[in-house]
Amino acid sequence: MSRAVKPQRKALNTVLAWGMGLLIFFPILWTVLTSFKTEAEAIADPPIWFNFSWTLENYFTVQERSNYFRHFWNSVVISVGSTLIGLIIAVPAAWAMAFVPGKRTKDVLMWMLSTKMLPPVGVLVPLYLIFRDLGLLDTRIGLVFVLTMINLPIIIWMLYTYFREIPVDILEAARMDGAGLRDEVVHVLLPMAVPGMASTVLLNIILAWNEAFWTLNLTAAKAAPLTAFIASYSSPEGLFYAKLSAASTMAIAPILIMGWFSQKQLVRGLTFGAVK
Amino acid sequence: MTASIRTLLGASALCATGLAASAETTLTIATVNNGDMIRMQGLAADFTAAHPDIKLDWVVLEENVLRQRVTQDIATKGGQFDVMTIGTYEVPIWAAQDWLEPLDGLSEAYDVEDILPAIRGGLSIDGTLYAAPFYGESSMVMYRKDLMEKAGMEMPEAPTWDDIAAAAEAMTDKDAEIYGICLRGKAGWGENMAFLTAAANSFGARWFDMEWQPQFDGEAWKTTLTTYLDLMNNYGPPGASSNGFNENLALFQSGKCGMWIDATVAASFVTNPDDSSVADQVGFALAPDAGLGKRGNWLWAWTLGIPAGTDAPEEAKTFIEWATSKDYLALVAEKEGWANVPPGTRTSLYENADYTAAAPFAEMTLKSMQAADPTDPAVDPVPYTGVQFVAIPEFQGIGTAVGQQFSAALAGQVTAEQALANAQTLTEREMKRGGYIK
Numbered sequence: 249m250s251r252a253v254k255p256q257r258k259a260l261n262t263v264l265a266w267g268m269g270l271l272i273f274f275p276i277l278w279t280v281l282t283s284f285k286t287e288a289e290a291i292a293d294p295p296i297w298f299n300f301s302w303t304l305e306n307y308f309t310v311q312e313r314s315n316y317f318r319h320f321w322n323s324v325v326i327s328v329g330s331t332l333i334g335l336i337i338a339v340p341a342a343w344a345m346a347f348v349p350g351k352r353t354k355d356v357l358m359w360m361l362s363t364k365m366l367p368p369v370g371v372l373v374p375l376y377l378i379f380r381d382l383g384l385l386d387t388r389i390g391l392v393f394v395l396t397m398i399n400l401p402i403i404i405w406m407l408y409t410y411f412r413e414i415p416v417d418i419l420e421a422a423r424m425d426g427a428g429l430r431d432e433v434v435h436v437l438l439p440m441a442v443p444g445m446a447s448t449v450l451l452n453i454i455l456a457w458n459e460a461f462w463t464l465n466l467t468a469a470k471a472a473p474l475t476a477f478i479a480s481y482s483s484p485e486g487l488f489y490a491k492l493s494a495a496s497t498m499a500i501a502p503i504l505i506m507g508w509f510s511q512k513q514l515v516r517g518l519t520f521g522a523v524k
Numbered sequence: 525m526t527a528s529i530r531t532l533l534g535a536s537a538l539c540a541t542g543l544a545a546s547a548e549t550t551l552t553i554a555t556v557n558n559g560d561m562i563r564m565q566g567l568a569a570d571f572t573a574a575h576p577d578i579k580l581d582w583v584v585l586e587e588n589v590l591r592q593r594v595t596q597d598i599a600t601k602g603g604q605f606d607v608m609t610i611g612t613y614e615v616p617i618w619a620a621q622d623w624l625e626p627l628d629g630l631s632e633a634y635d636v637e638d639i640l641p642a643i644r645g646g647l648s649i650d651g652t653l654y655a656a657p658f659y660g661e662s663s664m665v666m667y668r669k670d671l672m673e674k675a676g677m678e679m680p681e682a683p684t685w686d687d688i689a690a691a692a693e694a695m696t697d698k699d700a701e702i703y704g705i706c707l708r709g710k711a712g713w714g715e716n717m718a719f720l721t722a723a724a725n726s727f728g729a730r731w732f733d734m735e736w737q738p739q740f741d742g743e744a745w746k747t748t749l750t751t752y753l754d755l756m757n758n759y760g761p762p763g764a765s766s767n768g769f770n771e772n773l774a775l776f777q778s779g780k781c782g783m784w785i786d787a788t789v790a791a792s793f794v795t796n797p798d799d800s801s802v803a804d805q806v807g808f809a810l811a812p813d814a815g816l817g818k819r820g821n822w823l824w825a826w827t828l829g830i831p832a833g834t835d836a837p838e839e840a841k842t843f844i845e846w847a848t849s850k851d852y853l854a855l856v857a858e859k860e861g862w863a864n865v866p867p868g869t870r871t872s873l874y875e876n877a878d879y880t881a882a883a884p885f886a887e888m889t890l891k892s893m894q895a896a897d898p899t900d901p902a903v904d905p906v907p908y909t910g911v912q913f914v915a916i917p918e919f920q921g922i923g924t925a926v927g928q929q930f931s932a933a934l935a936g937q938v939t940a941e942q943a944l945a946n947a948q949t950l951t952e953r954e955m956k957r958g959g960y961i962k
Contacts, residue, residue, distance in 0.1 A: 288799045291774040468604040469581035480584035483557040485769050
């Protein structure tokens with residue numbers, strides 16, 4: 249029997265939720281607003297909220313100075329490529345750990361997670377030298393490889409968690425009906441894990457899209473994604489906040505739009521199995 | 525014509541096209557995001573029109589990211605860049621490591637002798653130039669003429685620190701949110717330590733004695749830091765310990781600073797009526813001194829250098845010669861006006877009446893640059909070069925750590941004495957690690 253929620257409590261919760269939402273969204277809103285101001289308006293004190301001379305000049309300047317679409321395409325290739333390759337490796341790994349766990353499965357999972365605890369700068373120079381010798385510096389394939397390796401523990405962990413929620417009896421039933429391993433995974437397991445898979449894919453695309461350390465350090469001109477595009481508008485000597493905001497808005501717009509349209513899948517996947 | 529001959533001709537044409545395409549050289553240029561560099565990127569079509577066999581790829585980065593990126597690449601011989609934008613700090617260190625191609629054999633028309641001697645000296649080793657200056661800067665006092673007039677004061681062209689303190693006191697009106705002086709407080713070797721190291725020179729302080737012994741336990745550094753803290757605590761804006769160039773620029777442009785001592789390049793920003801509310805009220809003076817023969821101004825130049833091992837050294841040199849030439853200055857003047865010409869590199873620019881008429885700060889910029897000598901920066905002799913830095917590889921780390929101590933003192937977290945004692949300890953430790961002292 250569900251307990252009735254008092255109207256006052258409901259209103260308070262709504263206000264709190266909106267307040268929290270606006271607080272989290274505020275930096276993005278401010279960035280978007282600033283992108284339509286002049287540089288003088290961008291630094292005005294007190295700040296100007298909406299009553300300024302709206303201009304698209306910053307966007308034109310950014311587009312004129314930088315090749316946005318090249319950076320955008322590099323971001324797409326790197327984030328989607330690393331996520332897909334990560335999935336190909338992670339699905340069998342998560343299946344094995346979820347359905348045929350060994351004595352050391354938990355240790356292996358913890359070890360994979362521990363690799364995320366190493367500060368990236370600790371392996372920057374060795375990796376840079378390896379990339380130099382393999383001719384992978386400033387290549388998209390090099391970045392796909394690095395980001396796949398970086399995000400693989402998260403993908404495996406997420407898929408492992410989702411797979412664990414799927415009753416093993418269903419897989420056994422499929423086996424008894426004559427399904428091989430491939431059929432079991434492709435036709436039984438994966439369709440049931442679609443919400444989890446979707447949220448894993450989306451989350452990893454977002455992580456790869458926003459990754460700035462490796463994408464800045466391993467690229468120059470050819471493979472530089474949108475993170476490098478934003479970095480080119482930051483300056484400690486000169487006020488370019490409006491242009492920087494325009495560049496940031498252009499860089500985050502695709503991922504924001506993607507997140508907006510896929511939020512149902514994302515929320516469903518992230519809360520999968522949270523309440524039984 | 526038979527089919528086989530047609531095929532042969534077609535194949536030949538394809539080969540010729542392929543050879544032509546392969547003759548094109550691509551230069552990857554790493555540069556910093558500031559107005560002058562972006563202008564160069566915009567005008568690069570002029571270069572490629574004159575050199576159709578050279579294609580330019582640009583990597584524009586924020587100053588600190590660029591520094592880390594190019595240092596990593598050149599130290600590991602990554603070969604990602606053909607032309608690098610580096611500062612006067614890097615050039616002598618990298619040249620000594622043979623990481624840079626010498627810029628010899630420049631054409632007569634380039635006129636190396638025209639480069640300002642102080643800048644040229646900082647970029648040369650044994651008379652050989654290792655990078656060409658794109659623009660140079662010093663630091664100077666920018667002040668509000670209207671506030672000085674209201675206070676019944678006049679700023680001398682060459683003020684002392686006492687003049688600065690008196691002017692700061694007279695102009696401060698905290699109720700009206702007008703602060704007598706704005707200075708850098710943000711920690712970093714290129715942030716607050718650029719200002720404080722240059723100021724320390726004028727008070728007779730130095731980073732190291734001739735035996736590389738740190739000198740923060742001396743009286744001169746104490747005078748430097750207490751003068752700075754007194755000025756900022758009494759007449760500076762709130763929260764100054766997190767203010768860098770941009771924060772102070774925004775304060776000055778919005779009319780909240782009576783004085784600002786910072787890079788000469790700021791002069792064009794604060795006098796630009798599009799961005800500055802006090803554009804017509806800005807006066808300029810030399811950085812202050814304490815009567816010891818050295819002024820508290822720095823000397824810096826962004827330069828273009830060629831990393832050793834590049835595949836295209838000759839093409840890179842051709843580009844650098846174009847970008848740092850007198851003709852380039854004339855090109856900028858023609859396209860965007862003399863006020864937008866990159867300053868501080870060539871003597872001839874300051875002899876050009878069109879330029880001095882368009883840039884009211886030109887004379888003070890030149891005088892400021894001439895007042896700094898990177899080979900003899902302090903009152904007492906020092907074993908290093910650099911006015912607001914010490915040209916040794918360890919300085920970035922040490923300078924930032926000391927800057928954190930001084931920034932903490934400005935924020936009131938430690939006293940001046942504690943900050944200086946901590947600076948002395950940490951600098952001694954790092955110099956021992958570096959093998960400079962035992």
